[in-house]
C-alpha cells in the first residue's frame with residue numbers, strides 16, 4: 001500500500017516519462033492504454049481513492065484532481081480511463097457491503113481490476129441519472145437486467161462495471177439501483193466501438209446486457225438508493241474529475257504554444273520569433289487567463305466540497321462547464337497561433353484540440369448543467 005504523497009509523486013513521474021511518450025501513438029492507434037494502466041496500478045495511482053484498509057491510499061477530491069490534471073497534461077485518454085475507474089471505486093467504497101468491497105477494492109487498488117461506469121442509455125441520453133432499463137423480478141425470486149448502455153469508457157477492457165437500472169417495480173424514474181457486475185457475466189457484451197472524435201486512446205463502446213442475473217449482494221446501498229448515490233458520490237467525483245482533465249488539457253495547449261511561439265522564427269523579419277508580435281502576445285494572454293480561471297474555479301469547488309459548504313452544489317454543477325469553456329478557449333486560441341503546424345499532427349496540438357471537445361458533451365453536458373444552474377438560481381426544483 002502506497003501513501004498519498006508517494007502516489008502523487010509517482011503519478012507525476014509516470015505522466016511525464018511514460019504517458020507523454022506514448023500519447024500520440026495510443027491516440028493514432030485508437031487503442032486502450034493498457035500499459036499505462038499497468039504501471040499506474042503498480043505505483044498505487046489507481047488505488048488513490050480506495051480506503052487504506054482495502055489496500056488504497058485513502059485520498060480524496062483534491063488528490064484526485066491533482067492526479068487527473070497531471071495525467072491530462074500528458075495523455076488525456078489515460079486520464080479519462082483513470083477518472084472513470086476513480087468514480088466507480090469511490091461509489092463502491094462508499095456504498096458497497098464489506099464483502100463486496102473485499103471482493104473488488106484490493107484488486108482495483110493494485111490496478112489488477114480496472115473499473116468504470118455503465119450508466120448512459122439511448123432512452124435517456126445525457127440525462128444518465130434516469131435509466132430506462134429496469135430490473136425484472138422473475139418467479140423463484142430471481143432478478144435479471146436487460147439494458148443497452150451507450151458510450152462506456154474502457155468497455156470490454158474493464159474488469160468490473162458499476163451499472164445503473166431502475167429497481168424492480170420502480171414507480172418513478174429516479175427509483176434506481178447501482179450494481180457491480182464483473183466482466184464475463186453471462187449476457188454481458190460490448191457492441192462495436194464508439195469511435196469518438198477525441199480521447200481516442202480508449203475502448204469506449206456501447207454494452208448490452210441480456211438477462212444478466214442480478215444478485216442483491218452486488219447492489220451499492222439500499223434498494224432504490226441509486227439516484228442518491230449518483231448525486232452524493234458519483235456527481236462530485238465526476239464533475240471535479242472532468243474539470244481537472246479539462247484544466248490539464250488547457251495546460252498542455254498552453255505549454256505547447258508557448259514553446260512554439262518562442263521557437264518559430266521568421267527569416268524575413270531578421271529571425272524574430274512569433275512571440276515578438278503584439279497580437280500573438282494578446283492571444284497567449286487569453287490562453288493564460290483561461291487556464292488560470294479554470295484552475296481557480298476548480299480549486300474553489302474542491303475547497304467548498306471538502307468543507308461541506310452548502311454552496312458547494314452550485315460549484316460542483318458549474319465547475320465542469322467553466323473548465324470545459326476555459327479549455328475550449330485556450331485550445332482554440334492555441335490552434336490559431338499554431339497555424340498550419342497545429343492543423344497537422346506533428347505538434348500534438350491537433351490531438352489536444354480533439355481531446356478538448358469531450359467535456360462539454362459528456363453527460364451532464366454543459367447545456368444540461370446550465371439548465372440545472374438556471375433553475376437553482378431561480379429557486380425552481382431541479383427535477
Ligand SMILES: Cc1cc2nc3c(=O)[nH]c(=O)nc-3n(C[C@H](O)[C@H](O)[C@H](O)COP(=O)(O)OP(=O)(O)OC[C@H]3O[C@@H](n4cnc5c(N)ncnc54)[C@H](O)[C@@H]3O)c2cc1C
Nearest residue numbers: 117118119120125126151152153358362363365367368371
Ligand atoms: C468521451 C466520453 C466518454 C463517456 N464515458 C461514459 C462512461 O464511461 N459511462 C457512461 O455511462 N457514459 C459515458 N459517456 C456518455 C455520456 O455521459 C453521455 O451520456 C452522452 O455523451 C450523452 O450523449 P447523447 O448524444 O445521448 O445526448 P443527448 O441526450 O442526445 O443530448 C444532446 C444535447 O441535447 C441538449 N439537451 C438535452 N437535454 C437538455 C436539457 N434538459 N437542457 C438543455 N439542453 C439539453 C444538450 O445540448 C445535449 O448535449 C461518455 C461520453 C463521452 C463523450
